[in-house]
Amino acid sequence: MATTDIRPPPARRAPMTPLRKTALAAGICYLLSFVSVPTLGLYAPIRDPNFVVGPGPDTGVIWGVVLEMIVALAGIGTAVALYPVVKRQNHAMALGLVGARVLEAATIFSGVVIVMTFVTVRQAGAGADALVTGQALAGLHTWTFLLGQGFIPAVNAVLLGTLLYRSRLVPRILPVLGLIAAPLLATSAIATLFGFWDQVSTQSGLLTIPIGVWEFSLGVYLIVKGFRPARITADIPATRLPPAPRVPTLSGQPG
Known part of the structure; x- marks a missing residue:
């Protein structure tokens, strides 16, 4: 008698939940922000x-502008993606995170405008007369970058680190890293502001590394693991159902 080989149907992959999509989007945006590393x-x-007033192509600088624009948009994307989740912990701080990210993006775009003005003046071939303009643009870009990508990311780290630490949506070691990195980055910006060291220096690099590790680690975790679902459901208040209607019995009295 022939036997029939009955195999179970292949297991279907569970659909991705909205929260998992949110974590994935936020993680991708965080990792996209690292495309700005070559701009250094x-x-x-x-x-x-x-x-x-010097010779040479401007292609590298223009590529840096493109990368900075991607970073600005990715920064806004991180806050917009995380807002529906972290607002359950503290609405005001979540709004502050979105506002700080938008402000950071605005300073990045301001720096982009300055750089492109620099390139435009150079391509116009103004000669030695443009040297003073070039010095002014170089200084303006330096301070825009320092304030926009020195102080504001530290504020972002404090806001988001506090929200994630309280809610435990991710392992607490991640927000702790952000809360440690924030004052280090602010210290580097203040030291540069008062002339203790240059913007591009060993001291500045060492104090900036922790904020990069924080954002990179958070992005990877959100892509690979996502939010802790138990923590998500714990933050949602239980819905009280209305009492069931009373059904009359055969005797005419309510049951």
Whole structure:
């Protein structure tokens, strides 16, 4: 007698929940913000005020502008993606996170405008007369970058780190890292502001690394693991159902 080989149907992959999609979107946006790392080298020529009257192509600087625009939009994306989740912990702080991210993006775009003005003046071939303009643009870009990507990311780390630490949506080691990195980044910006060291220096680099580790680690965790579902449901208040209607019995009295 022939036997029939009955195999169970292949297991279907569980659909991705909205919360998992939110975590994935936020994680991708955080990792996208690291495309700006090459701008450290791409923007090296504009740190020299003589760049505006010097020879050479502008392609590298323009690529740096494109990467910075991606970073600005990704920064807003992180806050918008996380807002529906973290607002359950503290609505005001969640709004502050969105506002700070938008402000950070605005300063990045301001820096982009300055850089492109730099390139435009250079391509116009103004010669030695443009040297003063170049020095002014170089200084303006330096301070815009320092304030926009030195102080404001520290504020972001404090706000988001506090929200994640209280809610325990992710392992607490991640927000603790952000809360440690924030004052270090602010210290580096203040020291540069008062002339203790240059914006691009060993001291500045060492104090900036922790904020990068915090954002990179958070992005990877959100992509790989997502939020802790038990913590999500714990933050949602229980819904009270209305009492069931009383059904009359055969005797005419309510049951």
